[in-house]
Amino acid sequence: MISTSETLGAEFTRPCRRAADFVLLMKPRIVMMVLLTTFAGFYLGVSGTPDYAVLLQVLTGTALAAGGTLALNQFLERDIDARMVRTRLRPLPAGRLQPTEALLFGLLILVTGLLYLAVSVNALSGVVAAVIVGSYLFLYTPLKRRTAFCTVVGAVPGALPPVIGWAAATGRLGIEAWVLFAIMFLWQLPHTLAIAMLYKDDYKRAGIHLLPVIDPDDKLTGCQIVCDSLVLLVVSLLPTLIGFAGPVYFAGALTLGIGLLGCGCAFILWRSTTDVRRLVFASLVYLPALLLLMVLDRVPF
Template identity: 50%
Template sequence: MPGGAYRHNMKEARPIGPRRRPHVRRYARPHPRKPMLRRLVPIYFELAKARLSALVVATAAVSYVVAAGDGPLALAGLFWTAVGTALATGGANALNQWIEVERDRRMQRTRERPLPTRRIGSRHALLFGAGAAVAGPVLLALFVNALSALLALFAALLYVLVYTPLKARTPFCTLVGAVCGALPPLIGWAGATGRITAGGLVLFALLFAWQIPHFLALAWLYREDYARGGFRMLPAIDPNGRVTFHMVMLYTLALLPTALAASLVGAAGPVYAAGSLLLGLGLLFLGAQLYVQRNNAAAKRLFLASVVYLPLLLGLLALDRGPAGRLSRPAEARDAAPERGLPARPELPAGDASVSPISS
């Protein structure tokens, strides 16, 4: 049959065999994609662990406010202290993820992060992390003071070069990590006063003590995941929890006098003292529950309570701050600070350039 064989039915006649599609000229439509910056910003936030970094920045900002005491608050100094701390913290977190990418792929909790899922390239993440970690101390040095910049740089280096490799080697890494997390209050205090005094050291000790039960409760919940990733966190190598829960009790107990010490050194008032006592007793009760029950439900309650405890305590500290920071600054620095909008540093004696900015 000319033109090829056809199969007939009542509706149509179709050729038998493969059909050729008619040639249709198609014009490629551009694939709808988000602008580059809009796609990268959420990834940068994940690399920087934005929620965790926000809490860290809050501790530095509250410390700055408390250090100002009852004197005028230099808003420009507070702003640059917060920005510098945020960049240094976010950069250190990004570098931590860049180093641990292979371990993160093995953990259920972390395998959806940007690097394990390849939503961002390794070199790109490295440049972002290093750039932020350097930019933070530089901004602090330019707009706040050298001491706050040195503390921020030290915190970032300690987190990346010491804490990160220790996580795969020893459970004592938690103590090193707690030092890293306790340094931001010192950054804020130094930013406001140009020196480290008793009030700043008390806030450092408070953040250090808080982090131990906070992290150990979380690590107990994810102990199998940490073991899968090759991290030697204490709960991962302490299956019955004997040492873990003793540490939780020890540091929740230590929080009570440490938090009250802020009032004793003049950094806070009586309202803060009463509130810190109530909050500390509540956290101690939940720590004791975990010590007795030793199960995931108790660990989760303690972890969530620790997340609530710190913002409430910081709020009380900011609202009921004492005169400690104001009294810790020399008279000429207090007089000059309102004129510049930043806390001024005292002049060094002539011919004595070796005087340390850290006072006793």
Template identity: 45%
Template sequence: MKSQLSTFWELTKPRIIWLVLVSTIIGFYLGAVESERSIFTDPWLLINTILGTAFVAGGASVLNHYLERDLDSQMKRTMKRPIPSGRIKPNTARRFGVFISGMGVIYLLSAVNTPTAIVAFATLFLYLIVYTPLKMKTTWNTLIGAIPGALPTLGGWLAASGNIESGGWILFGILFLWQIPHFFAIAWLYRHDYGRVGFKMLPVTDPSMRKTSAFSVLFCALLVLCTTLLHLNGIAGKVFMWGSLLLGVTFLALAIDASRGWTEVRARRLLRGSIIYLPLLLIILVIDQSLL
């Protein structure tokens, strides 16, 4: 029983859920600030937002496992996942994914608000129906996939404020831009696996890595500019501006370093930098708001 539960848990990709929730909390926090309310005014609203979003994110990951089960069985990185390894039947995973993602959308609709539920449903649709098939068709899939990847922060904003303002779109831009170097680093590290199954990731189809490097550096540079907009818009203070600037420049330096010659060490360094970027951004934001 315990091993079966751990298998279901593995299907939900907990690490991805964590990153999704961090971006959602950032959106919720700033949405509350813009609405001139404290997140502690209605703590259950935040809790319900986190729970509903976690269900949707987990369900999306489970259904992604199901849709890509045949491809996963051909890649060293993924062949030990629950479905390819035979630890769970495909239809069981499919039913589980549909159940928890559907429950998440309904939960957000009933316990949070309609706009947040709509964003959650749109995220599911774009991730599973649009992005997943495009990985086999075009190198632009990463840019397109970054749209559903950035939507959770809008969901968090809408949960707290009920409507999207300029700050919400700036946050969306931050999350959109952040994903490009993050996923390019992953794609380079697993380029042989991806190439074997036909994933058209740019690092797979760009042997010289010139385009990949240019995009990684460009999007990191744009990320630095985008985070400063939160200060220029009056949403965040100077602590956030300087903190996010330091964080962004460090991330940019890692991208520039990788572009000088992609190696496993440099790619992993860029990947780790991207993973710690969002939690640190949230910490800086909380510190900044506590000083205002």
């Protein structure tokens, strides 16, 4: 016999679990990375003391827009998630939320976030966010089922959050914003390919056409990672070369870039799971460390 306390406990925890599932729809870890890069773009674009009220507004709007986009992505890919071991327990494939709920929730917070950015911050930041939404949902998401080129396409929306921050701080898009975009764009390529190598069997089962899935011996993937890391190393030095960051950043970017490139070269030589995991870890350390260096060694303008 179920006790009254157990019944009350179940009634209390059910709404909490549903709320947690709606949060999971937004992929909070990815949203946090988006906010980190948006903050960096905003701080780097500010001349003088940052307006923290505007910073809070841009982070709020970006979080809502990003969360809504990622919730809609889970709605669109619920069939894929159901076939993958690492995603089959997400709220939609596990049946804890209905597709209609996810669709309405995603649309609500997405539209709220875009409008909030456009009205409370400025129109340009809202436009950049809208470009992210469109390219992520209507280009990258469907292309994942069709071509390995999806990685390059998906790197575009992934590289734009710091541009939102820059647009919010300055109201324009200068060369510095596009250098930030280029660094983010290039970083995503080795990072995404390394993750895809870890889960290539899962991706193959789900019918996702990433390069490691169609590259049986990983040679082409390894060469691609090394080439991307080499170009990233060069481009990451541009902030100092254009007078945007100082020599400390230059030295740090050079060190980080050589480290990431070295991990890519090690993978080509041995192609072991340990090397893949080391590459994933190096890419995860690289971006926040690089942005922190840039923020700390920014040249005032």
